[in-house]
Amino acid sequence: MERIWSMLADPNMQWIFLGCTLLGLSSGVIGCFSYLRKQSLMGDTLAHAALPGICIAFMLTGIKSIGLFLIGAGIAGIIATFGIGYITRNSKLKQDAAMGIVLSAFFGLGIVLLTLIQHGSYGNQAGLDKFLFGQAASMIASDVITMTIVCISLITICTLLFKQFKIISFDPGFARGLGYPVAFLEQLLMLLIVVAVVAGIQAVGVVLVAALLITPAVSARYWTDRLGLMVVLSGLFGAVSGAIGTWISASVSNLPTGPVTVLAATLLFVVSILFGPQRGLVAKRLLRKSVKQRYQRENELQLEGSIKKEAAL
């Protein structure tokens, strides 16, 4: 216990803690919209597609800075999005196959570039493979500051455009009728997803960062039917899992942050699926039981009534 407190007292650790919490919060918020727009796996595809972008950014500049990686991964993510759209529109392949193709081809390219970097004469490449599973403890102050700024701006954009995102999530046709620039808003939302994914890569890793977008949103859906509350809850779930993930992975050596964060989020998901009001499994079981009891009671009353009637006759 003392070790934990001393760890939290460490100013560097406080920064990392803050960064991961904010990261969970912002991905949770954006994940809600991508869940409602039925694009949950898009986050996964974009995260895998970001790998070659990061590698190319590193190869061109030779420095490890999260800002540059954001740009590289962002460009790769946008190319991936357009690739998926182009394949789906111009061939008989469906979206899932197009996503699978883009995801694995980009990831394969990323692995090739990663090995080229490792075998080549690029100095200071140590730690680049940490990107696969995330190691929050390896972040330096400037990384955390960049991440914090990115997360705060994501949350701000979502708050400001909440009404617009709400409409395009539920009824894009209606939004078009109202005169909103739907195509622009959809692209913007996609861009926000790309940014959230890329910001999360250093803390959670390429393979698992999608879970931060999906799992909190699905969990939040179990507690409420209102979008506002869902976004808040999802952000909260994301923040809690980010905090728990960083904390546990920093206290056990050799444990990457990403999987622990994802497991924390999954635990919250299991709690939600069991105990969520109305939708949760326990609530459903109870409801079924009470309906059954009421039915039996009414049946008995009816039976008694008919017996009385017969007696009267």
Add this chain to the structure above:
Amino acid sequence: MSDFWILLTGALVASCCGVLGVFLVLRKMAMIGDAISHSVMPGIVIAFLLSGSRDSLLMMFAALLCGLLTTFLIQMFQQSGIQSDASIGVVFTALFAIGVVLVSLYARQVHLDQDAILYGEIAYVHWNIWELGGVNMGPKAVWLLGITLLIISTVIGLFYKQFKLCAFDPALAAAIGIPVALFHYLLMGLVSMATVSSFESVGAILVVGLLIIPASTAYLLTDRLGLMIALSVAVGVASTFLGYGTAVLLDASIAGCMVCAAGFLFVLAFLFSPSQGIIIKKLRIRKLA
């Protein structure tokens, strides 16, 4: 000689994946293939921790269980009202995370490399030799993959008609009394088997590339199921050869190069397929105009 074994292993992986990938693409379940290829990870790790060896039947069995568990969980969440792609996302990330945590906790005690699971080490295939009574029988991986391919082709061959109907019209299949759910789980079980026997060569993540990309390429080239399976296997094997050549030239990851080669062949088919290709279509329109 090592080249021969590496190419043979690659070709076997590509054939296993090529056959199954066709059904995944046709049933619009490409992302479930992706999910299974990630979520066999805890099975692989647990079996490895229990048995201490890389190529045991236990590992195959554990991975099979994990694959079926994934399929079952995805279906359960879907029925309880979660969107299908979100339930895929929740399930496979959770299982994969368990696998990675297990590897990082026990990696120092046992000889299991995280990188080897993820990217595979096809270059080391010919060092892991199976000896029977002192006689060199060739690499273990080749035997394992050979048996897997045999099982896959036997099952698909025996129930070809049923799989075909389930792929194109599950409702009709159910109406004439084919147990659609059983065949669904059978297919998913085969996919998990293929994944676990290829993870050593191409890694758990890139298996999905060999599952989906060659099958999609074949899908663009033909409208007949039998031909599509053959083409898918052919494209897979071709990308193995092409990828290995490139990898040797560039001194880069072999598995990564194989998937890139498959992607390259897909782009070629996407542009120049005689019936579907974009450029061919454009030319045809121009000829008509």
